[in-house]
Amino acid sequence: MAKKILIVEDEKNIVDILSFNLTREGYTALEAYDGEAGLQLALEQDPDLILLDLMLPRKNGFDVCRAIRDAGRTTPIIMLTAREEETDKVLGLELGADDYITKPFSMRELLARVKANIRRSGMAAVGTSAQPSVGGRLELGRISIDAELLMAYKDNAPLDLTQREYELLKFLASNPGKVFSREALMENVWNYEGYVGDVRAVDVAVRRLREKVEDDPASPQFVVTRRGLGYLFNA
Template sequence: MKILLVEDDKQVADALSEALRDRNYVVETAQDGTEGLELAKTFTYDLIILDLILPKLDGITVCQQLRSSGNRTLILMLTGKDTSDDRVLGLDVGADDYVVKPFDLKELLARIRALLRRQETTLPPILEWERLRFDPNHYEVKYNEQLLQLTPKEYALLELLLRSNSRILSRRAILDNLWEFEDPPEEETVKAHVRGLRSKLKNAGAPANFIENIYGVGYRLNPNV
């Protein structure tokens, strides 16, 4: 899951980013509304955490512009203002939830999980491909009923491939989805993670080409295995 955090308070941004990364979210940050809006329009995120009071462009305006352009990404608004008018305004312009500072971190993380579950209500709880079973609720992957021990990045890569449903993903697309914009690795890193994931799948009995390499294009789960 990839989250955009738009927050100008560095202490809040650093603490929240660290907590989210500890829970295997990919987090990108912006320190003003203009930068946040540009990132939100350029890249795909599962959730945007958006402060209300921001330099250059406030959170209400950012939210309005995203919604008016057809962007339906989940938005959780943060603010130090605790009045019903502010909450109503944030929700009226298209925010999906609203949390007041100072917030309890455990409660905020629970609200984030709830929003992301809402996004996934139309998706099957168990993802399957051939003899592979992927349970996103329990971070469990099995092939032929054999449990696979995956790294967080291998797990995220496999989930991305499963949700792409045989659509070919370029290395750049995989980097954009699984790593942070500010410090992405080289594309060869994707190749290394694919190789590691293939090895673990093969050891569990999957065909060597379970993850198919379309030369010069990218990767997908092989529809013909």
Template sequence: MATTTVLLIDDDANLCETVQLYVEREGWRCLVSANGTDGTAQVQRFHPDLVVLDIMLPDLNGFQVCRALRTAGCFVPILMLTARADETDRIDGLTSGADDYLAKPFSVKELVARLKSLLRRSYSIGYRDVRRARGVAIDRDQRQAFLDGKLLDLRGKEFDLVAQLVSSPGRAYSREQLLEQVWGYDFEGDVRVVDVYIRKLREKIERDPARPLYLQTVWGIGYRFVVGEL
């Protein structure tokens, strides 16, 4: 299983150092950003599993960052921090797309406990079923797919096929397995329909469909979604 990555966006260097220490004790990776612009860029570059986002930042505020990420189709779980505990900030944070909220000063142990809870809720089956791999986000509830935050125009079985591949990144699926999982046991067509849809997906996802980086052929078997770095 890949290491959980937490991105902390806060301009308080002392707080960041302490939080990073506790997060890394959990065996997680902790990235740090001191402003909203850089934090947004780090989300797009590293695709963290969780974001801890301070409201008061030197450029964009936390509400703006949160709304920008959600508008771009980024569904990473976000816990917002604020120095104020009033109801208005809490409501604004949640309505802008945050998943949880914590007022300063806080116990770092409580923060880590909340992150663990948020991680369980956000990535468990049946709760906001969003799958992520290598810049691709698949929102099964909304039947939408995003590549680096940009909505992909996937229709019908195109969406179902890429969702199946992304659900187990790196796994090699045979054409027969994909046919059963995506089209169903009672489908009477030829297994070559899988090849047709893979070609369609490559045209929409890959920079160069002739040299695919995401949807790769496993010779003699079928296809897989590759999770390595670009």
């Protein structure tokens, strides 16, 4: 069955271009031209991915993203924005968007991001159906990870992580002491092959992860920064 992509965008010419290219790639495109309609379709149709513009009539993209996450939906969301302000992009990520892409964007890049996010989401769905692990946990001092249950624990208490936060922690913890650049994390955790571009999504994800994992996020012990190089997991 074809994967469903919901496009929430008020500029019809952009919707037409996106819908045409997505359909040509084998996806089913759903369209909404304002935030309220987009939110309704997101909750009713349960799409496999949402392309969400920030500046929308009736309800802006930030509010739509927040409402989708508040409803417990983990649908991948890629925000479309014409704005260059870092605060807007960071706010979208803080509200639960998986990524953003700035207009004007290349269709090739957008399709690559769509494919990567759907593939990552599908891999997680398979994992959540697994039976409880028997000795399959990764033990790293106070932190442990059960790769079959897709759960992480601190001092044996489960951590309330988003899918992205879990994947980031699991990747770093599986390579303790090894430093990964932001670009390398975009490739390995975000699944963007040969990524070259804005990597602020990594910094936001690390900050959110630290708020849930660290005793003191301002002085991290587990997810550590190597200035000028990237991040590592300190076992």
